[in-house]
Amino acid sequence: xxxxxxxxxxxxxxxxxxxxxxxxxxxxxxxxxxxxxxxxxxxxxxxxxxxxxxxxxxxxxxxxxxxxxxxxxxxxxxxxxxxxxxxxxxxxxxxxxxxxxxxxxxxxxxxxxxxxx
Numbered sequence: 640x641x642x643x644x645x646x647x648x649x650x651x652x653x654x655x656x657x658x659x660x661x662x663x664x665x666x667x668x669x670x671x672x673x674x675x676x677x678x679x680x681x682x683x684x685x686x687x688x689x690x691x692x693x694x695x696x697x698x699x700x701x702x703x704x705x706x707x708x709x710x711x712x713x714x715x716x717x718x719x720x721x722x723x724x725x726x727x728x729x730x731x732x733x734x735x736x737x738x739x740x741x742x743x744x745x746x747x748x749x750x751x752x753x754x755x756x
Contacts, residue, residue, distance in 0.1 A: 648706065652687075653684055653687055655676065655685060655711070655712065657689070667705040669702045674692075702718070
């Protein structure tokens, strides 16, 4: 599906489930083709954001206007067009990971065994 037909829904309460997200969309009269809540793989809890896909660009714009700034469980939603995920560096800060990129030959770093003289 095209990125333009997908929206990001942020600042969701951590207790919101995927069914709750679909219900929120239906209450606003929105018909999405797919709704996904992003779940933390370690805790199994919501990360507080999700995505919804729509059939047309007009429905996407309508969804953004209807949901952005709306109060859901005491939190104002942040809704916008979804963007492609950007490639992140391995350490998350943009630099080489622990300075080991120069030694990334499959070894674990540290001293190598070598022949004695």
